[in-house]
Amino acid sequence: MEISDPQEMEGLRSELQKAGVFVTTMEFIYNWGRSSSIWPLQFGLACCAIEMICTAGARFDLARFGAEVFRPSPRQADLMIVSGTVTKKMAPQVVRLYNQMPEPKYVITMGACAISGGPFKQGYNVLKGVDRFIPVDVHIPGCPPRPEALIHALVTLQKKISAQTTLPREQGDVSNRAYDKGDQHYPVPQLGAHDIVPPFNPEVWHPEPVRRDS
Amino acid sequence: MNIARLLKQFPGVRSEDGASLVLPRELALQVAECLKNDPEFKLDYCSNVTGVDYPDRIEKSKAADGSETSKKIPGFLETVYHLYSIENKQGPLAIRVRTADRTNTRVPSLTPIWRAAELQEREAYDLFGIHYIGHPDLRRILMWDDFEDHPMRKDYQEPDDYHYEPTPHDEVLEKARKHYGAA
Numbered sequence: 001m002e003i004s005d006p007q008e009m010e011g012l013r014s015e016l017q018k019a020g021v022f023v024t025t026m027e028f029i030y031n032w033g034r035s036s037s038i039w040p041l042q043f044g045l046a047c048c049a050i051e052m053i054c055t056a057g058a059r060f061d062l063a064r065f066g067a068e069v070f071r072p073s074p075r076q077a078d079l080m081i082v083s084g085t086v087t088k089k090m091a092p093q094v095v096r097l098y099n100q101m102p103e104p105k106y107v108i109t110m111g112a113c114a115i116s117g118g119p120f121k122q123g124y125n126v127l128k129g130v131d132r133f134i135p136v137d138v139h140i141p142g143c144p145p146r147p148e149a150l151i152h153a154l155v156t157l158q159k160k161i162s163a164q165t166t167l168p169r170e171q172g173d174v175s176n177r178a179y180d181k182g183d184q185h186y187p188v189p190q191l192g193a194h195d196i197v198p199p200f201n202p203e204v205w206h207p208e209p210v211r212r213d214s
Numbered sequence: 215m216n217i218a219r220l221l222k223q224f225p226g227v228r229s230e231d232g233a234s235l236v237l238p239r240e241l242a243l244q245v246a247e248c249l250k251n252d253p254e255f256k257l258d259y260c261s262n263v264t265g266v267d268y269p270d271r272i273e274k275s276k277a278a279d280g281s282e283t284s285k286k287i288p289g290f291l292e293t294v295y296h297l298y299s300i301e302n303k304q305g306p307l308a309i310r311v312r313t314a315d316r317t318n319t320r321v322p323s324l325t326p327i328w329r330a331a332e333l334q335e336r337e338a339y340d341l342f343g344i345h346y347i348g349h350p351d352l353r354r355i356l357m358w359d360d361f362e363d364h365p366m367r368k369d370y371q372e373p374d375d376y377h378y379e380p381t382p383h384d385e386v387l388e389k390a391r392k393h394y395g396a397a
Binding site: 088089122123124125128191192193194195199200 | 360361
């Protein structure tokens, strides 16, 4: 028997539970394991990093959510928390670190600077949002965001991971990027004479057109 | 501090506003050495080095008969040092050295006198393009090596790479108009 409708699946599961039979799926266990043991990359860029460190400390205790193992190497990490201002000089290194992380990998941008440049938006030296070069899963607003906000972002990411499918239901329907054919490497920007080249990656960044009346 | 004595000793040094000294380029090193070592000054602590950009400007003047004449006054760059004396518990004294114009931007480096000026002169070189002759290691410090502009100059054109807020005004409105076109 093959059940493809998730609602039907859920109904069957609760019916069987009443009879004392517990069923689950491989995918659920697999995603539970992945989402409960996220290893972030250990790097901080500005004052948001202080809040991130605080979140990992005893008071807020990120270990409760299984994400306390900060890895000093991108090869062992699966979450990049971009905590702080990304200067144009730093942007190539951030993209390179992202490229060096193994799939499946996720990105949280922490704070106004990482999202959009924040208070430095109209300056000459700050990247106006890391989503110009790498795909971002969760944005946290704030300047800096409180530790609770970072925990909320982590839980949001866990939900996102839990909703990913691993086994293809239909041909080509795999939302876990680790099983995609494509290699998730993004071109590293170069430091040019006046700006970084290119200023953004058109494959990644699709800004909403700004509508102005005047 | 007896500035009058210094002005007498080094003709060419001027005190325009009573609070700071404007040093001619060729005298800067001598005067700086005197300020550091003379027992009366002993300005042994250089707390701040920065730059100022004075762009070219046009001065209009009205003659007695009502005709207007305009005169172009060439701009220049200026480097400012703030000095204190830890030993004599005095300061600050600001000294200023000006470049010939905005293209020939050479001034003598005062790093040989105050070692603390080394990194800050590099910063002024990076952001203003002031060339300090005699600096031991003059390279960019904040921007990358291949960067060609000097962002703190008044005529710096920043890359047009950001979204504008929905209600821009003043200078930002001008930029936004340019960015989005006339439509």
